[in-house]
Amino acid sequence: RFGWRGFTDAAAKDWLELTPDRVANIHKDGGSILGYSADGCQVEQVLQVLEERGINQLFVLGNVETCRSASDVQLGAIAKKMKLSVVFIPKSIENNFPFIDKCIGFDTVVQGAVDAIHRVQVAASSVQGGIGIIKLGSGFMCLHAVMASGDADVCLLKAVPFEPKIVMEYVGKCIKGKGYAIIVVEDGAAAELVTKWREKLAQDGGISRNPVGGSMDECVGKLVPRVHSGSSLAEDRQYGRGTESFDVGQYLKEFAIEYFQQQGQQVTVRLSTPEWYIRSMPAFASDRIFCNIVASAAVHAAFAGIMHTVVGRVNQRYVYIPMSIITEKNKPIVRETSRMYNRMIRATGQPSFQRLGHAKLITGRGDVRRAFTPEQGLAEMARDEQRYNTGAVPVVESASNGPTMPPPSSCRQSMELLDVDHQATEANG
Numbered sequence: 001r002f003g004w005r006g007f008t009d010a011a012a013k014d015w016l017e018l019t020p021d022r023v024a025n026i027h028k029d030g031g032s033i034l035g036y037s038a039d040g041c042q043v044e045q046v047l048q049v050l051e052e053r054g055i056n057q058l059f060v061l062g063n064v065e066t067c068r069s070a071s072d073v074q075l076g077a078i079a080k081k082m083k084l085s086v087v088f089i090p091k092s093i094e095n096n097f098p099f100i101d102k103c104i105g106f107d108t109v110v111q112g113a114v115d116a117i118h119r120v121q122v123a124a125s126s127v128q129g130g131i132g133i134i135k136l137g138s139g140f141m142c143l144h145a146v147m148a149s150g151d152a153d154v155c156l157l158k159a160v161p162f163e164p165k166i167v168m169e170y171v172g173k174c175i176k177g178k179g180y181a182i183i184v185v186e187d188g189a190a191a192e193l194v195t196k197w198r199e200k201l202a203q204d205g206g207i208s209r210n211p212v213g214g215s216m217d218e219c220v221g222k223l224v225p226r227v228h229s230g231s232s233l234a235e236d237r238q239y240g241r242g243t244e245s246f247d248v249g250q251y252l253k254e255f256a257i258e259y260f261q262q263q264g265q266q267v268t269v270r271l272s273t274p275e276w277y278i279r280s281m282p283a284f285a286s287d288r289i290f291c292n293i294v295a296s297a298a299v300h301a302a303f304a305g306i307m308h309t310v311v312g313r314v315n316q317r318y319v320y321i322p323m324s325i326i327t328e329k330n331k332p333i334v335r336e337t338s339r340m341y342n343r344m345i346r347a348t349g350q351p352s353f354q355r356l357g358h359a360k361l362i363t364g365r366g367d368v369r370r371a372f373t374p375e376q377g378l379a380e381m382a383r384d385e386q387r388y389n390t391g392a393v394p395v396v397e398s399a400s401n402g403p404t405m406p407p408p409s410s411c412r413q414s415m416e417l418l419d420v421d422h423q424a425t426e427a428n429g
Helices: 001-007 045-051 066-079 105-125 139-150 164-178 191-203 233-236 246-262 275-279 285-305 322-330 341-347 376-388 424-428
Strands: 056-061 085-090 130-136 154-156 178-187 269-273 310-315 317-324 361-364 366-370 397-400 400-404
Touching: 001 045, 045 066, 045 285, 056 066, 056 285, 066 085, 066 139, 085 178, 085 285, 085 322, 105 178, 105 269, 105 275, 105 285, 130 139, 130 164, 130 246, 130 361, 139 154, 139 178, 139 341, 154 164, 154 341, 164 246, 164 269, 178 246, 246 269, 285 310, 285 317, 317 322, 361 397
Parallel strands: 056 085, 085 310, 130 178, 130 269, 154 178
Antiparallel strands: 310 317, 361 366, 397 400
16 A cells, blocks of 8 residues: 555555455545555565565556656566566556556546636635636646636746746736636746745745745645755655645745735735645546556456556557556657647637747747747748748658658657557457
């Protein structure tokens, strides 16, 4: 129980037997019957416990880092010549596995985030100059939740730089137009700005003060090490304790309060971190079906003796993927030039929040163009068109459509997958 901690912690070693009666209705409950933790994996101890208990099949659920740990366990078992099959199932609110369409539970956490955004929107619209800041755990969850809710005015991500002053200028326009504004921010965004802010607080002797406009419970994030934990930083990080101090949510909150005070404008700013609320939601029907299919494929793989494998859905097909393909590939991130980010921009209507001279305008074709002023932006677009027409931009010839841009390198990648959807295979001949 409780992730890798169940192999090392004395209290967590009281393993839970999953009988048919015990798991009959767990799909209707939120949270996790097994529990979860942020502990690291002690490979030698894990292998020792598995060998002592006579376990020859290990099913692991988690994020990409957990997949790397599961791979280490499998390779360690092979080195020791242990009869052990490790099968991994992607489960992460970040939904950032290479090649995998989506992780189990992602639809549910997105809906939880949508509900949280809606509740903050209702609260913000009930006060004068309401500004609601919702901090979510991953960029992909931010994108999907913002697009699905339709309530957010601003979406801020780690991969896209922004100037908080420009953000607040736009927030002021939203408040002037409808009386409130909703900001969705990814946990870990503006890391450099937050670091400088914390350093300034430390110089001013205010790092231990109470947060402005809210309690410390609202400000727990992933970036900042705990100041007084009673143990080493490594132990804090191992047991998920090294994360208590000011983060991007509180930074934006205090920046907004100070900015609008200087403007002489009355606002009410509130910060919401609904991660535990989201994790407590029962699985949606789509996720229940998805889990059922993936779980069956995982068990079939283990009983067939397949080792070092990930079970997931790629291009709408359920497949077995070697763990090495997942662990050796960089995790996908939200990019400013991606179509998904472009769709989010259209949903919120937000402009670029980068400083003057560095702002970017994303067009419908997916091109990124600088937009200093409308006149300069049009002039630069004209120059780009001229370069394209004169051959300055590399092109490849297409027999049917004429010159086209060269395909991305990802289109040239190949990967061998074992299809586990036998009925679909037979139906396709």
